Structures are given as C-alpha cells and as structure tokens.
Amino acid sequence: MIEVEEISKVYTQFKRSSGVLGAIKNLVSREHTLINAVNQISFTIKRGEAVGYLGPNGAGKSTMIKMLTGILVPTSGKVTVNGLVPHKHRHEIAKKIGIVFGQRSQLWWDLPVEDSFELHKRIYKLNDAEYRKNMNVFLELLSLKDFINQPVRQLSLGQRMRAEIGLALLHNPEIVFLDEPTIGLDVTAKDNIRAFIKQMNLDRKVSILLTSHDLKDIEEICPRMLIVNKGELIFDGTVDHLKSNLSMEKIITIEFVIDPGHDFEIENAVIMDDYGIRKTFKINKGLNSAIDFIQSVSKRYPIKDFTLQDSDIEDIIRVYYRSLEDVSANGSNQQKQMSVV
Numbered sequence: 236m237i238e239v240e241e242i243s244k245v246y247t248q249f250k251r252s253s254g255v256l257g258a259i260k261n262l263v264s265r266e267h268t269l270i271n272a273v274n275q276i277s278f279t280i281k282r283g284e285a286v287g288y289l290g291p292n293g294a295g296k297s298t299m300i301k302m303l304t305g306i307l308v309p310t311s312g313k314v315t316v317n318g319l320v321p322h323k324h325r326h327e328i329a330k331k332i333g334i335v336f337g338q339r340s341q342l343w344w345d346l347p348v349e350d351s352f353e354l355h356k357r358i359y360k361l362n363d364a365e366y367r368k369n370m371n372v373f374l375e376l377l378s379l380k381d382f383i384n385q386p387v388r389q390l391s392l393g394q395r396m397r398a399e400i401g402l403a404l405l406h407n408p409e410i411v412f413l414d415e416p417t418i419g420l421d422v423t424a425k426d427n428i429r430a431f432i433k434q435m436n437l438d439r440k441v442s443i444l445l446t447s448h449d450l451k452d453i454e455e456i457c458p459r460m461l462i463v464n465k466g467e468l469i470f471d472g473t474v475d476h477l478k479s480n481l482s483m484e485k486i487i488t489i490e491f492v493i494d495p496g497h498d499f500e501i502e503n504a505v506i507m508d509d510y511g512i513r514k515t516f517k518i519n520k521g522l523n524s525a526i527d528f529i530q531s532v533s534k535r536y537p538i539k540d541f542t543l544q545d546s547d548i549e550d551i552i553r554v555y556y557r558s559l560e561d562v563s564a565n566g567s568n569q570q571k572q573m574s575v576v
C-alpha cells in the first residue's frame with residue numbers, strides 16, 4: 236500500500252544577513268547550507284495498518300508526510316502509494332488519501348463548517364447517499380452537530396480539529412496521514428479524537444500514519460512505531476519490541492516477612508525507599524534480571540510479596556531519546572548497534 240525505498244530529502248537553506256547592508260549582501264551572495272531532513276529511509280505499510288511516526292523536533296517527520304502525500308518531491312529514492320508516485324499523480328492519489336495537519340487548516344475560515352464539507356463533496360464527486368452516510372456518522376461520533384453551522388473562525392481548537400478529521404475522511408480514503416492531530420487539545424478532546432481514529436482504522440480498515448509528540452496517541456492507535464532521528468530511521472517495531480531492546484530501569488518493591496535491617500545491601504540495585512519491612516529498589520536491567528534479583532534476595536531474606544513497576548511508553552521513549560543523545564556525543568558507530576531496523 237505504501238512503499239518507501241531509500242528516500243531522502245535535502246533542503247537548501249540560504250543564509251540571510253540582517254540590516255540594510257545585509258539585505259544588499261543577500262542579493263549578491265547565495266551562501267547556503269544543505270539540510271538532510273530525511274536520509275535514505277525505507278519501510279512499507281500494509282492496508283489497514285496503523286503506524287506511529289515518532290521522533291524529536293526536526294527529525295524529519297513532517298517532511299516525510301509531505302513526500303508521501305505528493306506535496307514535496309523527494310531528492311532521491313522511490314515512494315509509491317497504492318502503486319502511484321505521489322508527486323506525479325497528485326489527483327489520483329488525492330482520492331485515496333486523507334490528510335490532517337494539526338498546525339494548518341483545510342477548512343474555509345469564514346464559511347460555516349458545513350460549507351467546507353459540501354465543497355469537499357463536490358471536489359471529490361461524492362454522491363448524495365455516500366455524503367449523507369458519512370456526515371451522519373461524523374455528526375454523531377465527532378459531535379459535529381454542535382457547531383456544523385458556525386463559521387470556522389469561531390470554533391475552539393478542539394472543535395476545529397474534529398471538523399478537520401471529519402473532512403479528511405469524508406471521501407472514504409484508504410489511507411489517512413495525520414501530522415500532530417491532537418496538538419494543543421485538552422485530555423477529553425484528545426481521547427475523543429483518538430477513539431474516532433481508532434474506530435475508523437478498525438471498522439473501515441483505513442491505514443493510518445500518525446505523527447505525534449503525545450505518546451498516548453501512538454500507544455492507543457498504533458501497534459507499530461517507526462522512530463526517526465536526524466533524518467534516519469532508527470527503529471521499526473512494537474512498543475514491546477522497543478522495551479525488550481532497551482535495558483530499562485525497573486522499580487521493585489519488596490515486602491519482607493521480617494525487617495532485614497538498614498545495613499541491607501544487594502548487588503545490582505539501589506534502595507530508593509526504606510520502610511524497614513517494605514523496601515523499594517531500582518535495578519538497572521531487563522525483566523529477566525528483575526526475576527533473578529527477586530530470587531537472589533529471597534534466598535537470603537524471606538519475602539512475603541513484591542510488586543514490579545513497569546515503565547510506561549513515555550519512560551521508554553525518554554530513555555531511547557537519551558540514549559540517542561549519548562550516541563551522538565560518542566560518535567555514530569554505536570547508533571547502528573542500538574538500532575533494530
């Protein structure tokens with residue numbers, strides 16, 4: 236459905252000097268730097284898959300979405316969406332895809348929301364029955380009925396995003412690209428939008444490519460994640476896959492039968508909290524070693540109970556991003572070793 240083969244995008248950024256002299260200088264000299272926003276990335280996405288596209292600011296996520304939707308032409312490499320090259324077949328592709336940019340509106344600012352939908356219906360040549368069917372679903376599920384007659388400029392951010400998402404799905408696209416669809420929204424609005432996207436993915440088998448800095452979006456909608464950093468793809472897999480590839484810190488609380496005392500010491504762990512009979516440890520290994528750790532403690536001190544606090548996706552990604560920073564500080568060789576791609 237989506238095939239990306241060694242695709243790259245290099246931007247040319249011209250240096251601009253300020254002031255009057257600078258303006259004159261800008262006219263004569265064209266000093267520039269090249270930015271490798273996307274660097275030789277390959278992946279495929281199948282029909283009905285929901286994939287999260289993650290990475291720190293400036294990693295090249297929006298650039299990738301723009302190439303996949305035909306807005307930008309790649310510098311090199313191959314992209315096909317449904318067998319078509321996006322920037323060469325923008326009209327054909329447009330019928331198959333929906334796009335939501337959290338930072339940019341596709342609605343007509345001064346017109347009532349419904350007018351943008353009517354216009355979209357004509358552009359995409361939807362028949363009345365299809366239009367009504369989808370509108371009825373969106374009026375309910377996205378609660379568009381609350382503001383369908385209001386001009387877009389009067390909408391709250393949450394209402395506008397609901398309208399944007401409905402509009403992107405109106406023509407029954409097979410793939411939807413969402414670039415930060417929940418940016419700036421409150422918790423309830425985010426939940427509603429996530430639930431809707433997920434339902435469209437499951438019920439209509441719409442493929443999803445979603446970028447977001449809110450990892451809950453990815454966790455709830457996308458079983459698969461692609462992580463990019465500085466233009467390169469560094470991970471392709473599931474959250475569990477990522478977890479098992481990182482040595483995460485584990486927090487274990489153990490309740491002893493009797494207090495082992497304060498001079499209690501054990502290898503591979505630091506005591507974080509000590510309430511005598513109940514102590515909390517931080518161990519610096521994966522799940523297997525957590526079990527090893529409990530076994531080795533219980534050999535010496537009888538244990539009544541224990542709890543293992545698992546890291547959530549936020550922690551995992553934080554550790555992952557931190558490890559990337561360490562890698563770039565120590566040269567790039569290690570990065571290849573860490574990557575799972």
Ligand SMILES: Nc1ncnc2c1ncn2[C@@H]1O[C@H](COP(=O)(O)OP(=O)(O)OP(=O)(O)O)[C@@H](O)[C@H]1O
Nearest residue numbers: 246247248270272291292293294295296297298299
């Ligand atoms: N039109 C452009 N001209 C020149 N450089 C650009 C252009 N668009 C993006 N860039 C640069 O390319 C790099 C990747 O930008 P991009 O917007 O794709 O990142 P992103 O991963 O979407 O970041 P964010 O999480 O902040 O949205 C950045 O260094 C950015 O400054």
Ligand SMILES: [Mg+2]
Nearest residue numbers: 296297298414
């Ligand atoms: Mg972006």
